[in-house]
Amino acid sequence: MIQVLMVEDHPLVKEGIMAILADEEGINCAGHFYNGTDLLYRLKSFQPDVILMDIDLPDMNGLELCKQVKALYPAVCVVALSINNQAGIIKKMMENGASGYVLKDAAQHEITEAIRTVVKGKQYFSRSASLYLRKADTGKLPPLTRREKQVLEKIADGLTNPQIAEQLFVDVSTVNSHRKNMLAKFGVQNTAALIKLAIKENLI
Template sequence: MSAMIKVILTEDHPLVVEGIKAMLDHQPDLTCMATCGSASALLGLLKTMQPDIILMDINLPDTSGIDLCKAVKQLYPAIGVLALSINNHPSVIRQMMDNGADGYLLKDAEKSEIIAAIKAVTKNNCFYSHSVTMTLRNADNHPLPSLTRREREVLELISDGFTNREIAEKLYVDITTVDSHRKNMLAKYNVKNTSALIKLAMINHLL
């Protein structure tokens, strides 16, 4: 039997909380271990609770989910964060990606999509709902630049968790060359960090 996936829901609308909690608790391998309606309440819970996933609203009464996501990922990098929002604006989605979110769902997502997202992130994959993916693709009027063969090799190894030094050894190149490829890709796709780069590449099937 697989281990129970523990979820904390951070959402300040009671009806949404009630609906999502009931949905999660009806799944045999999911449990909503706690709910909270603010950033401060979540940070308090995390001092004593260790969820696998946080379902996080972006519009919270005390702090934006964008800032809260960054704080949670700095303090508890192993916890998966799934944004749950009515906001489908590309800049907001990208800010969440830049701050370490592992996925982004709209509140009108189907039950099956929410469950699939939670399970995907638990397995260290990222998950963006279909409508979010389409929003990001349509945000630019021009197609994304493609990866060169060497950039693809470097990015695949980064996504597999290898360090720059290990990648250099595997590809028989200097470590500065690997770092140069990484920086070039960040600039090419206008993202702030490697995590956001990997997520963008996966969303757009560049990997």
């Protein structure tokens, strides 16, 4: 029996996936968590075969969570489950140790296929995730969301994460998540390189 844990903060998505797994022979969803902190606490006493992991979580970025999980429990397979279709994010998630990436527009069978594939030591990408990865090879820069552009402009103005959070009326963790997503999107290592690229490409 393949043991699965899920960390997903959207109740509808959670219920849908749990219903899919409940009907699947040989797969057991042994637990669900709404944030990364609770998942990490559970992993101290129970390590599943696979973790289905959302990237945008309320308390931490899935990219960082995946890295932490793989550092502590290298035998646990991580499958990203996200609406984020940016090739840079997909690649960064895989670099951080994920074995698979499934977009939330995937067919039901793709979720179970992903679980069965990664426990065999192979990588898995949902059909749409593979498509976005191939599109990325055209060399075009990925577009920024409206909120990412706002955060980027504030960063360029020299504001700190707490200052940006205060001005945009969001949590500091949300600003930090946007910052990390943009670094991954554009394949740069730090904020200075992000600003340099943004100015060069007239993004700000």
